[in-house]
Amino acid sequence: MNQYARATIVQPMANIRRKRVLPTGGEIVVNVGQEVKAMQVLARTPLSSSFHVVSVSDALGVDPTEVKEYLLVESGVLVGQGTPLAERKRLFGLRQVMSPFDGMVAAVNRGRIVLEQTTDWLELRAMVPGRVVNQIGDRGVMLEVKGARVQGVWACGDVATGQLACLSASPEASLLAEQVTSDLAQQIIAVGWITDEALLAALVDAGAVGAVVGSMSADLCDAAVSLNFPVLLTEGIGRLPLAQPIFELLRELDGEDISLFTEYAPERGERPEAILPLAGMPSIDAPTFHRPLAPGKQVRILRPPYQQQVGEIVRVQQHMDILPNGAQAAGVVVKLPDGQQVFVAMANLDIII
C-alpha cells in the first residue's frame, strides 16, 4: 500500500507553470501563445473603488418613485465632475443634480444614484519572462517558464524580480548588518538566516529588492512586513538554516535572474516560490506531487530532534512505531547525512522533488 507525504519542489530545471492573477476581474492585455518579458503588463483592473450615494429624490424634491422621469444618465455611463445627473424644470428655472467627481454611474435605485469613483489602476506584470499558455477568465493568465524553482513556506512583500546574490558560504551562515557594504541594487540576496532587524534595514539601504532566507524569527517576519521588503522563507520561523539542496541550488545559480512570488494562499495549498528563468537550456516537465514514499527518496525532516536535516528514506514502516516522546506514529526510517538511521513520523516529512 502506498503512503503519501507532502512535497517541496527544489528543481534545477523544469517547465514551470506560474499563475498570474488579479485580485478581481479585469482586462487581459496579452494573448495565449505570446512570449512576455518580466516587466510586461498582463492584465489590469481598477485598484480601489469608492462609492458615493447621491439622493436625487431629496435634491429635486420628488418622490423616489418619480426620479426616473428626471434622470439624465443611466447605469454604466462615465461622468465627469459637474456633469448633470438629473434635472427638474420648474416654473422659473431648472434644478440640477451634478456629479461631485469623475466616475461611473454604478446603480440607480429608489431615487438614488450610486457613483463609483476609481482612484487608481492595478497593473499585473509578468515578473518573470515566459509564454502565456492559458487565460484564466478575466482574472489573469498562466505562464510557462523554463528554469529553476524553489518553493518556500512563508513570504511577505510584493512580488519582486532581480539578480540572485548568494551571500552565504554555508546553509546556516548569516550576515551582520555591518557586513553589508557593497551596492546590492536590484539584487535578491540568499542567506542562511536573518538574525536582526538592522540587517533587514541594511539590505533595504543597500538597494536589495528581496531575500531568500532559511528562516527568521516571528519578530523579524513582522519587521519585514512593515518594511514591505520581499522575503521568501524556505524552512520556517525561528532559527533554521537553508536546507542543503536549496542552498546548493541557489549557490550554483548565483548571479542569475530570480523572481520571488510572495503571494500565496496556504488555505488552498498554494505556496510562495522563487523562479529562476534559465533560457536556452533543456527542460523537463514539472514534477508530479503524487509520488508515494519509497526507499531512496530525499526527504526533509520538519520537527525536532532531526529538524531541517535532509536524508534518504531507507524503509517505509508498515506499522506504527514509537517516537522519542513516547507517542506512536506511522513513519519511515531515514538515513541522515551523518549515516545515522532514525525513525521519523510520516507527518513530519517533506519529500524534496
Add this chain to the structure above:
Amino acid sequence: MSDETTGAVSEKSFLIVDCGHDTTTAALFDVVAGRYRLLACADTPTTIQEPWRDVSRGIQHAIAKISAITGRKLLSDNGRLIKPVRQDGTGVDLFTAVFSAAPPLRTFLVGLFEDVSLESARRAMAASYTTEIGSFSLADTKSEGDLLSTFVQARADVVFIVGGTDGGAKDRLMEQVALVGLGLELMEDGRKPHVIFAGNREVREMVTRYLGEQTAVQIADNVRPALGVERLDDAVDLIGKMYRMLKINTLPGMRDVQEWSNIPIQSTTQAFASIVKYLAALHDDRVIGVDIGSGTVAVVQAEVGGSLLSVKSDLGMGRPIANILEHVLPEQIGRWLPFEMSDADLVDFVRNKALHPYTIPMTEEDLYLEQAVARELLRHVVLNGSGSTEPAGRCGFLVARGGVLAGAPRPGQAALILLDALQPTGIFPIGLDLYGVLPALGATTATEPMLSVQALEGGTLAHLGWVIAPSGNGAVGKKALMIEMESAGGKKLDVEVAFGALELLPLAPGEEATLKIKPTRRFDVGVGPGKSTTVTLQGGALGVVVDVRGRPLELARRGVERNQLVEKWLQDVGGS
C-alpha cells in the same frame, strides 16, 4: 434498519469518514456477534489542497488503508466505493461523511443595535463555521457610500440581517435592507452573497420581495423576537445549512462523496453536537463535548432541555494555531509548560507550527508546547462562548476529541489538558475519541441510533477514568476530602486528599468500586458544600482521578516554582 426496543440490528456494515483540515479518517463498522463493532480505522492526509484539489482522493486513500488492514475490498478497480456489500463479501452497505475541511462561511452582518440584535446574531454565528468579515448597524457614522464600499469589497458568502422585535418599528430596519439591496446591485451576477434574514417577522415579505430580485433570500426566526428574548436555534440551523450548501458541497471532489452517501453530509461540529446532545439525553446529565481540531475548536455544553455550542473556525492546532496569539499573551501559554521558555521562542514555535500544520511533536518539549497551546485554545473558546469568567462548571460526562488529545502518548496528559483548560467540577467520567470517529457516529444518531450506542459501548470511546473534582478552595495541604473506596472484590482503600492535590486512585479498566466521598465543609462534589455522597464507578485507563487543586486554578505567572508545579501535576497523573 435497527430495532431500538430490542437492540437487535440488521446486518449492515457502515463506512464513515471524517474529512478534517489536515487529516481524513475513515472507520468501518460491522456487526459482530449481533452488535456493531469498530473493525478498523485509518488516517491519511486530507487532499483538499494543491496538488490534489480533490477531497475524494484522501477519502479513497483512507478507505484503501482500511482494505489493507481488514483484507476487505471496498473500492473497485477504478476507485469507486463498492456499495452495497456483494456476495463475495466485498464492499459496504452504508456510507456517510462529515466535513470540517471547508473554509468558514464569510458572513457580513447587518442589524440595528450592536448590543441587542447584533450581539444575538454573533452568538448564532459562534455556533457554526463562520467568519464575520464586516458589519454595519445604526451605530455606524460612515457615509452611505463608505458603507457600500465596505460591503461590496468584503466579498461575503452570506449577508446575515437581523434587527427589530416582532411587530416593532420597521422603517430603520428597512433602511438597512435598502442599503444591502443597493450593495447587491453593485456586485456582479454570480458573485452576490446569499441573504439570511432573522429580524422582525413583519418585514419578511418586504425583505424577500426587495432583495429576492437580486439573490437568494432565506428566512429564519427572529433572533430577538421581543426585548429580553433570544431565539437562536432556527438561525443556527439555517447558517449550518448555508455552510453545507455553499462550502461543503462545493469542495472539489464532493460529487463522488455525495453519490456514495446514504445520509446527508454534515459539518463535523454539527454532527459532534448531535452526539453530545444524544449522550446528554442518554445519561440525563450535563455533558461537555470538546473538539480540538486542526482548523476548528468546538465546545458543546449539553443537557436535557438545552445546549450551548461554541465554535471557533479561526482557531485550531493546525494552520490557524497562530491566531491564538491575538487572544492570549505568550506567557499565558508558557504557564502550562514544565520548563522555562522565552516569549519570543514560544511565538516562533507557534508560528512555525502554523506553517507546518500537519506535523506532530516527536520530542517531549515539542509535545508539552503543543499541549500548552491546546489548553489556551480550549480555555479561550469555552470562556468566549459562554461569556463567563468561569470555565466549564459542573460536568456529568466529559467527551473529548482531537489529535492533540488522542495522540497524547500517555492518557494522563490528555486528561490534564482537559482538567486544566475546562476546570470542570463534580464527579464525571472522561471519554476520549481515540479513533476520531465520534462526529461521524453523530451523523448517524438520527437514522441509526443503535450504531452509535453499540459502537460507543464497544470501546470506540476510550474511558480514561472517573474524575472527582470538588468546587471550593482552601489552604494548600489542608484536608479537603476523605474517600473510602471498596472494590467489587472487597479490597478497601481509605484516602485523605489535601487541598492542592491531584491524585490517582487505582481502579483498573473493567473493575468496579464503590466510593464514599466526604468533602469538608468548604468543598462540594455536586451535592452541596460538605455533603457526602456514595457512588459506584468503573475503572478507566487512569483509575480514578481526584482533582482538588481548586477552582479556578491558581498558577504562578512565571518561574521555577510554576514549572515545578506543572511538572508535578504531569507526574501525578502519569503524564511524564
